[in-house]
Amino acid sequence: MAEPIVIVGAGQAGAKAAETLRRSGYAGDLVLIGDEPHEPYQRPPLSKKFLSGAIDAAQLWLYGPTFADELGLDFIKNDRVTSIDRAAKRIASKSGRSLPYSQLLLATGTRPRVLPLPGADLKGVHVLRSIADVEAMQAGLKSPRRIAIIGGGYIGLETAAMLRQMGHEATVIEAQQRLLQRVAGPEISEFFRALHTRNGVGIHLSAAVKAITGADHVDGVETSAGCIPADMVLVAAGSIANDELARAAGLESADGIVVDGQCRAAEDIYAAGDCTRFFSQRYGRSIRLESVQNATDQARAAAAAMLGATEIYDPVPWFWSDQYDIKLQIAGLNQGYDRIETTGDPGSGSFSLAYFQGDRLLCVDAVNSPRAHMTARRQLAGVTPRA
Numbered sequence: 001m002a003e004p005i006v007i008v009g010a011g012q013a014g015a016k017a018a019e020t021l022r023r024s025g026y027a028g029d030l031v032l033i034g035d036e037p038h039e040p041y042q043r044p045p046l047s048k049k050f051l052s053g054a055i056d057a058a059q060l061w062l063y064g065p066t067f068a069d070e071l072g073l074d075f076i077k078n079d080r081v082t083s084i085d086r087a088a089k090r091i092a093s094k095s096g097r098s099l100p101y102s103q104l105l106l107a108t109g110t111r112p113r114v115l116p117l118p119g120a121d122l123k124g125v126h127v128l129r130s131i132a133d134v135e136a137m138q139a140g141l142k143s144p145r146r147i148a149i150i151g152g153g154y155i156g157l158e159t160a161a162m163l164r165q166m167g168h169e170a171t172v173i174e175a176q177q178r179l180l181q182r183v184a185g186p187e188i189s190e191f192f193r194a195l196h197t198r199n200g201v202g203i204h205l206s207a208a209v210k211a212i213t214g215a216d217h218v219d220g221v222e223t224s225a226g227c228i229p230a231d232m233v234l235v236a237a238g239s240i241a242n243d244e245l246a247r248a249a250g251l252e253s254a255d256g257i258v259v260d261g262q263c264r265a266a267e268d269i270y271a272a273g274d275c276t277r278f279f280s281q282r283y284g285r286s287i288r289l290e291s292v293q294n295a296t297d298q299a300r301a302a303a304a305a306m307l308g309a310t311e312i313y314d315p316v317p318w319f320w321s322d323q324y325d326i327k328l329q330i331a332g333l334n335q336g337y338d339r340i341e342t343t344g345d346p347g348s349g350s351f352s353l354a355y356f357q358g359d360r361l362l363c364v365d366a367v368n369s370p371r372a373h374m375t376a377r378r379q380l381a382g383v384t385p386r387a
């Protein structure tokens, strides 16, 4: 009998790949192994309604409690895969399992970047990636607190918005000159700066963090803009790919396990989701995406490839972010733009920005404009990929 397909990482991509394999008719043995003590769950609500307590863990599950039985898969939680023996086609786990595989899918996601700062290990310093991370934060948020957030990207800003709505003080410390600098144009950055300022979030731009201060527990953040008192610090300074397993097994990784157009990292080894880097013909460069869209679509593509499909995975990336009553939806990637066209009035809270390179549409940021977002996705999908 053939050995099982083994999927490492029971997150958004791992679970979707398992589901796709079954729905596509794969009838062999299937193992999904993850190191968290939970069912596969959605991460986007972690910085939104789950943080505030508006929803509980059961509302994060991607599938019902009987999903493993329904999909006929061996779901192993709370165990970490520690090595891959490519010659023997086996994986080993922390708990001592040794499992053979016919094909392997790595869907190990990312982890928060840890800053090498004095005081980074003080009590009260947090990151936000998992249910456990949010539960640790919630334990320190039982009464009004002052939270300093290092990083003005999506996770930092969503958390700031939610903390304000929960009655806490929030200050965002951003090293760049504007919020969301890596991912959005200046007009969007300014829109969110003004939105957060109106909602009482302190924002420090171009501020370098020198240290997190405190004796045993954090009491502040020392920055180039001065000392910011804080009872809690959230480090939201980006993520790095969980690629150690792959690298130790001799697979190529460059902040992301390098996969080809069919999500293949090596013979009989595939990867999908946040942990991957792939060449996008659409954008003419190698990219690593961190989004539900990519985790879901790339997992589907990897599962199809494992069953013999030859289509190239080259999506129109899309993403969303919820902050207060604002939904920002992004279609495409704006890197390399030389011109922006604005539709609607940012002052009205509903508008969109289209980023062009010459005549070519690269990306659309839509603020409370779902129709503009959907139109952009269709337009971008119609763009002929570069040869």
Ligand code: FAD
Pocket: 008, 009, 010, 011, 012, 013, 014, 033, 034, 035, 036, 042, 043, 044, 045, 046, 047, 079, 080, 081, 082, 107, 108, 109, 110, 128, 129, 130, 155, 242, 245, 272, 273, 274, 275, 289, 290, 291, 292, 293, 295, 318, 319, 320, 321, 322
């Ligand atoms: P993950 O969901 O991270 O799953 C990977 C799993 O693999 C994890 O459970 C990990 O613990 C496990 N694992 C790692 N190594 C091993 C190992 N060696 N052995 C066993 N298991 C292992 N995206 C959006 O599109 N919109 C949003 O609004 C949005 N908001 C977000 C808010 C937050 C707070 C976070 C953290 C992410 C958000 N994202 C959002 C991003 C989105 O959640 C991710 O892109 C998506 O979860 C990626 O799925 P994945 O399966 O690749 O990784």
